[in-house]
Amino acid sequence: MKPAEVLIIGGGPAGLCAAISAAELGCKVLLADRNKKLGGQLVKQTHMFFGSEKQYASVRGIDIAGILLSKVENNENVEILSDTTILGIYEDGVVTADQSGNYFKIRPDAIIVATGASEKTLAFPYNDLPGVYGAGAVQTLMNEYGVKPGNRVVMLGAGNIGLIVSYQLMQAGVEVAAIVDASPKIGGYLVHASKIRRMGVPIYTGHTVKEAHGTETLKGVTIWQLDDKWNPIEGTEKRFDVDVMCISVGLTPLSELLWQAGCEMKYVNELGGFVPVRNEDLETSVKGIFVAGDVSGVEEASSAMVEGFLAGLSAANYLGYTIYNINEKKNDLHQQLNALRSGPVGEKIRKGISELIFSSEAAVSKEI
Amino acid sequence: MRIQEHPILIFERGSKITFTYNDMLLEGYEGETIAAALHAAGVRVLSHSHEKHRPRGFFCAIGNCSSCLMEVDGEPNVRICVEMVKDGMAVRTQEGKGDIL
């Protein structure tokens, strides 16, 4: 059995930042990621990030991945387990893992779950045709492996991911025929929408997919308009001959390990699905299990990084490690999170999180 | 279908390798997934569903959804979106649920 002080599950923006801050307090960190390369979805983000300098604003996601990775890789307190899938968290605190086909056990003193989220899909006739892909999948294909998903795309969903991936498709030389969203308003940042519009791509708000066409692979998509009660209007159909349709209708937390560990979970629509109840310092209802990033509620990568730093501090502190200015650091991170969430675009997140927080004084029920 | 020039990214592809897809010889690059190599070669249909035999492609491409299961070097149910392609690999369309033993 492999001992560990803090085991961090997931090496995306949240997990990397958690490793950096826990290690800074002198804590020994084991950082496990199921992929060969760490960085999570950051490694596909070719656009510049929003936020402030503290969250690497104006730096491209791929470059942020490089910055965070170099801090982790050169850190003697961090051991990286890549190509390692965490299989389970058991009642006695034992964690099981599979590294490149080798099964083994880990006994950590604290755990930070930073497993991220997965893409949701949408029901419509023939949505199973090859060519109907998650927007993130297309991003992986073109930005990580340099392969075009097809020639012409309809993007379903005008949230930030839908808008960003549409722009990236055009940068990769793929035509975007239209962006379609059932909502009457664009959900993503309007600056993203504007930069796509001035490339000549239409955004059909208040529209949804009627059906996909094709027998072996996707050949086209028909959309139609919705009335103000979200019912489709006959006769408003538009058909696009495309070989790819991207689905970008939101993400849902990858929370299986939290369920298994017995963390109290709550369904919060605004945060993407079932999310763990936790205190302000990101400790769940199971003592010693902390969360950070999309698994604790789907939002922007900037917040995931700040949450990572906070969870790393909290977990290390839980194990007795500290630093002279720990309270100052925590306050700063809380303030960063509040600032990122305080505006109108953070309203949903604020509402969602308010349903989840229990005070640190309240009963933390179980121990790992 | 490979991107040659990109305004932001530089693709540093590994060495060229060959593998088979249902006995057909295809090319790929070291360091990329089987799914990426197949897609670049124009293969989008990865299997057919068990009951209605509907064509199946990948959906998430990061190992979450299991829509891309294929038989690789005799092993069934391999998520080819996270399995790296290797020289000489035999990738096959999987019929049925796959025999593990």
Place this chain on the structure above:
Amino acid sequence: MLEKTGVPAASDLENVMPSEERLNRGPVAVIECFQNIPCNPCYTACSRNAIKEFEDINDLPNIDHEACNGCSLCVSKCPGLAIMIMDMTYSEQEALIKIPYEFLPLPKENDLVKGLDREGKPVCEAKVIKVMNPKSFDKTPILSIAVKKEFAKIVRNIGMGDEDGR
């Protein structure tokens, strides 16, 4: 309008346009940022303190057009690519506008291209005067293009290639 279509309305643009008097005095930044999102790199990029410090990071940018000299430092730093430089003093007939452009192929100096409006529709001829792509711009090149003055407030992108200008 903007939140339905992604295209700012004339009234939105009026709110962020420098005064005619300021425009006629030389290059100045126009910030087309209309939504309260958590973002402030335009402030940190500005070396003349023309873009004011954000009290709340979700505030809209507050630019003093009098203090701005159109240096374009903020243009490639804006994650939303929402900033352009407008210079109405370029020539008798033409204005010079500087826009971020993250696509390939990049145009070359002296190329004649289409000037596209905020919906991507070609509206006029545009001449590429300069293509700036130093390392510090981090892969967000800035194009200087000359257009007839009456199109200065309309053109926001360029089109190369096929007939519809895209």
